[in-house]
Amino acid sequence: MSKSHFDLPLTIEPEHELRFVGPFNRPVVTIMTLRNNTALPLVFKIKTTAPKRYCVRPNIGKILPCRSTQVEICLQPFIYDQQEKNKHKFMVQSVLAPLDADLTDLNKLWKELEPDQLMDAKLKCVFELPSADANAENTSGGGAIGGGSGSAGGVSAVVNTSSVSAEALESNPKLSSEDKPSNLPDASENVDSLVEEIKALRESNGNLRKENLHLKDQITRYRSSPAVKQVNEPYAPVLAEKQIPVFYIAIAIAAAIVSLLLGKFFL
Known part of the structure; x- marks a missing residue:
């Protein structure tokens, strides 16, 4: 120098x-x-x-x-x-x-x-x-x-x-x-393999989302079907049973009124 x-x-x-x-x-x-x-x-x-x-x-x-x-x-x-x-x-x-x-x-x-x-x-x-x-x-x-x-x-x-x-x-x-340090081609191959794995994971994620939406749609249709409503309404027979005595009471009242009218008519 x-x-x-x-x-x-x-x-x-x-x-x-x-x-x-x-x-x-x-x-x-x-x-x-x-x-x-x-x-x-x-x-x-x-x-x-x-x-x-x-x-x-x-x-x-x-x-x-x-x-x-x-x-x-x-x-x-x-x-x-x-x-x-x-x-x-x-x-x-x-x-x-x-x-x-x-x-x-x-x-x-x-x-x-x-x-x-x-x-x-x-x-x-x-x-x-x-x-x-x-x-x-x-x-x-x-x-x-x-x-x-x-x-x-x-x-x-x-x-x-x-x-x-x-x-x-x-x-x-x-x-x-x-x-041991790897050379540049090995590093590029690793990058390519990682990219392919990411793509595969994204595709499988999309398929899982589609299956999830399909299952939700099936559950919604099942809940909205008439058969399900009958299963989910256990009180309907009870209401029918409550309506039977009222029907007979109405008939009895109507018969009583008719009998009164006939009684007056014949008397």
């Missing part, structure tokens, strides 16, 4: 690109190293064009004079398409902390800064599938990523970054996986 590179207040490794090596059906982590080359504390903040796709820890922080810190950038699982053009980018903003600044509340300090005080650097994201060609490209492109004039230094920077990424994955239980 050239001497002029250290003259910058903040140096970033890698300098221009953040490489994420798949498979992408699990979290993929890469490490960004930030170094403060000044005699004053430096405050930084990291932004991305796709905040829902990445987890950055920490996304804001401070670096003591002539010290460095590492930022872990985790790419969330997704279905990778080689034909899809990736436009994700990261921006590292930094500023030398004022002498009277309160470094205990960095968010408050950041809001009080003027935009023209900030220094920014942009990095683009590169997605790669693990292959012999990809590994060869990573090795040959180490000098460009490291931003240095010597190729050996650039290669060592890439190797160190890869080793840190592996250690981060092993130490973080949330990002590690006990299962």
Whole structure:
């Protein structure tokens, strides 16, 4: 790395690109190293064009004079398409902390800064599938990523970054996986099988609803039939029995009236 590179207040490794090596059906982590080359504390903040796709820890922080810190950038699982053009980018903003600044509340300090005080650097994201060609490209492109004039230094920077990424994955239980990573075609087949199962469940659900409606219709017809009404009206015979004495009483009254009339007529 050239001497002029250290003259910058903040140096970033890698300098221009953040490489994420798949498979992408699990979290993929890469490490960004930030170094403060000044005699004053430096405050930084990291932004991305796709905040829902990445987890950055920490996304804001401070670096003591002539010290460095590492930022872990985790790419969330997704279905990778080689034909899809990736436009994700990261921006590292930094500023030398004022002498009277309160470094205990960095968010408050950041809001009080003027935009023209900030220094920014942009990095683009590169997605790669693990292959012999990809590994060869990573090795040959180490000098460009490291931003240095010597190729050996650039290669060592890439190797160190890869080793840190592996250690981060092993130490973080949330990002590690006990299962052997599956390749992309297996993931797509699993997605297709899940879609077919969902379709089958929807069809069976529709059939069950039709059968339920049919049973409700049959129950309604059964309850509304005349035979059911006769079964459900046990008091009808009782009413008939109550009507028989009234009939005989009416006949008796009519006979009495007729007998009275005949009696008067003959008398």
